[in-house]
Amino acid sequence: IPPPPVRGIGTGGGFKMQIQDKSGAGMIALQDATNAVINQARQEPGLVQVFTNYTIGTPQYFADIDRTKVRMLDVPIGNVFDALQIYLGSSYVNDFNFLGRTYRVTAQADYRYRDEREDIARLRTRSSTGAIV
Known part of the structure; x- marks a missing residue:
């Protein structure tokens, strides 16, 4: 080599x-x-x-986050950004070993749930109380 x-x-x-x-x-x-x-x-x-x-x-969109509504729903703003990243992009979770090999775990929504601009409005996350909003 x-x-x-x-x-x-x-x-x-x-x-x-x-x-x-x-x-x-x-x-x-x-x-x-x-x-x-x-x-x-x-x-x-x-x-x-x-x-x-x-x-x-490449299509690019601007997401205007209504921070007042986010506070009113008792959602940490980080949860909103995490939902956008994980659903529309991806997020590293961890690695695991199986049969002597290491595999990388990445969370990402299936393409059919993130293919259209309107899919952004359907994203959900948890509030501080645990409710899905």
């Missing part, structure tokens, strides 16, 4: 890079600059599987 090209990263690792829009040129210009960097990096023989997760075509 050959040693890793960059000490400390390993043979299967890599590195991350962030591109910032410090001039305020906007999302389209940032996408174009990101694609230019990616395309140039792909020309380098020492770099493989160069990609970006940034795309302006």
